[in-house]
Amino acid sequence: MKKFVLFVLGGFMFTSCEKILFKEDLASDNPRDNFEYLWKECRDKYAFMQYKKVDWQAVYNKYSPRVTDNISKDSLFNTMALMLNELRDGHVNLVSPFNTSVYLISQLGPENISKRLIEDNYLSRPFFITGPFVHSFIDSGRVGYIQFGAFTGTVTDDQLDYMLEKYQNTRGLILDLRNNGGGAAPDIYKIMGRFVENKTKIFTTKDKSGPGPNDFSDGLESFLEPHNGRRYTKKLAVLCNRGTYSAGSYTSLATKALDNVILIGDTTGGGLGMPNGGQLPNGWTYRFSVTQTLDLQGNNYEDGVPPDIRVVLDPADVAKGKDTVIEKAVEELKK
């Protein structure tokens, strides 16, 4: 009996060690381990290495010597952040308990917007705040102006119905996406679905599918579906600047496929790659883009969606209390 119990317990102890199936524990605070891990993850999964002509091995050679065994956490963070910024991508971040790295795409161009100027001269009192939208009549009630600062994921049909009913008799609408840094993608479809009458293909997305720089899945087409309810059939002007990023750029890209929509302002910040999320052996987290989105002609606008009409704020206009971009949009809507 004792032999049996010992045999059973021994057998259980022998089999119950999961280490026989698992790889070794990679948790590590060693600076070299973390640097190498991050570099390899980017090499294998970052979607724009080829498009941006980044020589990732050269980047390794540049930053690797800075990583020594006794490097401080702060310096290690800065070294890895600088390495990531070589990707020139606003969707790339390194996050530690004490710092977060960013690449400021918006600073690649003029700001091209003055919120105070708009508040003082375009948003008539009282203006309206409907969920994430700030809106008002402009041009003596002939045009509706809607400012959308972030894709919060809180856009509802009720909000859109309210606004479109209010502005149904205008000659055109302005959707101001300047400095809209993106957010929840479903908002793109909720909003833009109000400006199409037919199912419309807007762009194609490819996922990274392997470690090679050109390993991508087949393109997946995206379509705008017309909203089954109140829609706006007159002209829409979408305003953009370098701060229009990610979901803002996706929306800007979608306008290229819509005949009644015109994109005005400066080139967007881009960010047409979906960022992932991951963790390093020391627990810090990172993210970078793992997909590519192309327009209907196959153009990759990761570095920024170009406007149909490029307009930058004219200091002379600003001095007169005028937003050059809005003025151009009003002019276009009247045509």
Added chain:
Amino acid sequence: MLRQTIALRLFCICLFPLFNGKAVADTADSSSKTPILNRPFRSLQFGMARTASVYRDFATSPLFYRGAPTQYSLAWAKEEGSHDRRILMKYQSGSYKPKNESIKTPALAHSLYLQYSRLWYIGTWKNTDLRVGGMMDLSGNLRINPSLQNNAGGLEIFNTLFASARISRDVSRKDEKKTKILWLIPWRKLPRRRTISFQLNAALMNNNYRNGYIYSNQANITNKPSLVYNYSFNAFSGYRLNSGLEYSIFLSNGNAIRYSWYWDALQSGEEFNRFEMGHHAFQVAFLFQMPKKEKK
């Protein structure tokens, strides 16, 4: 790969006596073709377990996440001398964290298991019943780790066909015994039916349904919401091994209490984004005897 091979070979070695059982039974005096545990027992089993669990998903992190989730199980079992069957459903839920102290936000994981097993009596050797058979397992995890940003959600499904072997022994107290608790209080130990068994299950076929290379779900970008965007089915991928040690005490009313220690470990096998998970569960289960259906 090497570890898988080693594990498989060890399992085969463990199984060898079973397939060789007839020869042993024919020659050993203590052998028989009548099972020691031959009393039919149909039961509905409710169990609760405290577990020590660990998982790692290389798609998002090289770190092991560890936790002690609670597990609940419901099973229907039919144990006959020659043929045992069990249908089991287990659910476990809890939070997990890596050892790294800088990580403050725990990950949550919910796991669901459905199992069907069937074992056939092979023979008895030295008062130990040997049964072999198979088990089909369908299990899935839903994990949420907010610190992983767009990769915060993880969902994977595993399907495994196991080869199973179980050894069982009757360890009943046949006669009444008199004893004293703490050398003071007289106590009569009544005859009690008790069994102990050990079961080993090794994967013959391990399949999984998991995220693709990028892991991130970008269904929202394409306006085609889906929980399983870019998922792929991977057949004969990875390996899984589990075992269970069960000690059952039968009560005078025909019901039973079972104390068990279960172990389960799996890895998904992919070169990239491999997933690994293991559980130790100490379970207490109540086995309610079900009446046998009358044949009309």
